Amino acid sequence: MGDRVLKAREPRNPRKRWAARAGVVTVTLALGAAGLLAAQPAYAASGGCAGSLVRTLPFSTGEVRVYKTRDRACAMTVARTPGQRREMSVSIQPRGGFPVRDAGRFTRYAGPVSVHAISRCVYVKGSVGAGSVDSGWILC
Numbered sequence: 001m002g003d004r005v006l007k008a009r010e011p012r013n014p015r016k017r018w019a020a021r022a023g024v025v026t027v028t029l030a031l032g033a034a035g036l037l038a039a040q041p042a043y044a045a046s047g048g049c050a051g052s053l054v055r056t057l058p059f060s061t062g063e064v065r066v067y068k069t070r071d072r073a074c075a076m077t078v079a080r081t082p083g084q085r086r087e088m089s090v091s092i093q094p095r096g097g098f099p100v101r102d103a104g105r106f107t108r109y110a111g112p113v114s115v116h117a118i119s120r121c122v123y124v125k126g127s128v129g130a131g132s133v134d135s136g137w138i139l140c
Contacts, residue, residue: 049112061129086128094116097120
């Protein structure tokens with residue numbers, strides 16, 4: 001019995017051959033998509049902010065979460081009880097720069113908003129309904 005390489009036998013009919021190849025492609029794409037879902041980036045768990053959580057600012061109706069990477073600061077306001085639509089807002093301002101804001105009627109969170117913040121303090125504000133918080137200058 002020498003060294004024989006077993007080959008998968010392709011159907012002779014062109015339509016069946018095309019269907020067999022399409023099945024292989026479909027399985028390959030499905031496995032690739034499953035691999036992509038298993039290796040989610042770090043910002044997926046945070047709702048869109050990259051980096052690590054450096055500050056949480058709680059208030060009566062929610063909290064503002066502040067994330068930091070090497071060169072960016074990001075913030076988002078999260079409602080304490082998600083579900084019904086209500087007014088929410090979040091803003092972040094680097095020292096010496098303009099604020100970036102997201103506001104509207106949301107069910108879970110406002111934001112994320114981010115700014116360049118290499119060696120810069122940031123000022124963060126957030127609100128859900130009647131409750132609000134501001135940070136003062138942080139991450140200096």
